[in-house]
Amino acid sequence: MAEIQGKVSVSEAKRNLRAQPCTLVIFGGSGDLASRKLIPAVYNLLLDGALPPDYAVIGVGRHQMSDTEFHASLREGIVKHSRQPLREDRWKEFTSRLFYLAGEFDDAGTFQELKARLEKIERQLILPGHRIFYLAIPPTSIASTSQGLHQAGLVQPANNSAPFSRVIVEKPIGRDLASAQQINSTLSKVFDESQIFRIDHYLGKETVQNLLVLRFANGIFEPLWNHKYIDHVQITVCEEEGVGTRAAYYEEAGALRDMVQNHILQLLCLVAMEPPWSLDPDVVRNTRLEVLRSLRPITGADVNTYTVRAQYSPAVIKGVEVPGYRREQRVRPDSTTETFVALKVFVDNWRWAGVPFYLRTGKRMPKRTTEIAVQFRHIPQILFNADLASPLEPNLLALRIQPEEGFSFRIISKLPGSKVQIHPVNMDFQYGTAYGAASPEAYERLLLDVMAGDATLFMRRDAVEASWEWVTGILEGWQKHGTKWLPEYSAGSWGPVEADRLIEEEQRRWRMP
Ligand SMILES: NC(=O)c1ccc[n+]([C@@H]2O[C@H](COP(=O)([O-])OP(=O)(O)OC[C@H]3O[C@@H](n4cnc5c(N)ncnc54)[C@H](OP(=O)(O)O)[C@@H]3O)[C@@H](O)[C@H]2O)c1
Helix, strand or coil, X not given: CCCCCCCCXXXXXXXXXXXXXXXXXXXXXXCHHHHHHHHHHHHHHHHCCCCCCCEEEEEEECCCCCHHHHHHHHHHHHHHHCCCCCCHHHHHHHHCCEEEEECCCCCHHHHHHHHHHHHHHXXXXXXXXXXXXXXXXXXHHHHHHHHHHHHCXXXXXXXXXXXXXXXXXXXXXXXXXXXXXXXXXXXXXXXXXXXXEECCHHHHCHHHHHHHHHHHCCCCCHHHCCCCCEEEEEXXXXXXXXXXXXXXXXXXXXXXXXXXXXXXXXXXXXXXXXXXXXXXXXXXXXXXXXXXXXXXXXXXXXXXXHEEEEEXXXXXXXXXXXXXXHHCCCCCCCCCCCCEEEEEEEECCCCCCCCEEEEEEECCCCXXXXXXXXXXXXCCCCHHHCCCCCCCCCCEEEEEEECCCEEXXXXXXXXXXXXXXXXXXXXXXXXXXXXXXXXXCHHHHHHHHHHHCCCCCCECHHHHHHHHHHHHHHHHHHHHHCCCCCCEEECCCCCCHHHHHHHHCCCCCCCCC
């Protein structure tokens, strides 16, 4: 195991100081996200001693349940999904601060009851009244829920001396620019922008946060991090699963909306952004936003040159027959929803002039993996690289976001022996091996940030709308100029041949991460 030297990061120290005692109200407390991610995240923060000692969690959902039934339903989620195992003593302690309220989000009575319940719990547990409202609910319920909170007087204005009110909003924030603007306007009637935390859990992943540290806490990368030395960048987000039980949602979304508009564009921003002049949340967010604003639009018939979309077709994977997308349950037999998309993207600014960013995501790919690969330019064709028939592999920095978080750097080295034989080798770093313990889940980190009021890793309204504006151009282009029947790729393969052509026409090729 690596010896860990040095100091705690600035942001870590800041957050530990500032996480405030508070009440977390999870709207959608009886839902999938709450049981798989949110409650396990709070439980793990408790086990790690990272949670402020004075806290309470209230789940709100439609199901009628007592607190005890709520605990029982969540216990299963902890056993299945928690990073650390269930410990009876700590679970008992945790559930003593875990409550449930049943109610409809479009019923004012729900919010009056919530108010009374909150006041009672906060009095009993001597909590200061800071409240975080987590909207783990369908986007169609955002308006009624935020209005309900407002009308019940549950939202304190920002920047006053009263206890804080913050709201966390889940994706999807809209399905195009207009609907995203509508959701944002609805929220802004009740909450100030400084109170709104739009979550993109990719930003909470350890390797994603490390990207900025890698770039701006090391001397060797930044001087090379531009069009003079970087040939291209690939961002790949592959899922092994098919559409599964999420078909109803996915049919309306597709890969571009589901993955590119949020997670992949955020990764691209972190790779391409300029050095921020401070770590202040808004400075970092302004710098990320500049990348979104520099994206070259892909509109009209250009979609056929710069994008490829496809659907998976049936195949036998590890001896099991899997259906094609259009045969999945709750998918229309003539669906034109893409389960795979590849794009060639340019960031039109000085640093990145002419450097293609190849983005790719799909379902039913060979494995679940997320990787950013930064490929440096080829060296001149002299000395060790003089053989035109077999040029040396260029240097490559591969950042693995999941699984097996870490990074590797490909360099060319000499094989031991009297002859000069040269070969690429990888300098490899793995979080798990280097630091021993599993990294905290993204939701743990992000919940703690909201408790501390640190919005660095959350999406500001302007960024959400800038990314939707760019994506909407592509969606409209597909609608007007796209073909009805999408190309297909065999389930379990790396995507359609059209995606290979997109990159190979410039003598590059996709990595097999
Ligand atoms: N699940 C994930 O991994 C995931 C990941 C990223 C984003 N998200 C987003 O997070 C949100 C929630 O997802 P989910 O998977 O947890 O959905 P879900 O399993 O369907 O849960 C929805 C929750 O909202 C409650 N609810 C819905 N409409 C309601 C109403 N009118 N009144 C009262 N309660 C209502 C449900 O209560 P009952 O069940 O009691 O009816 C349930 O607790 C969605 O926007 C989703 O896109 C989810």
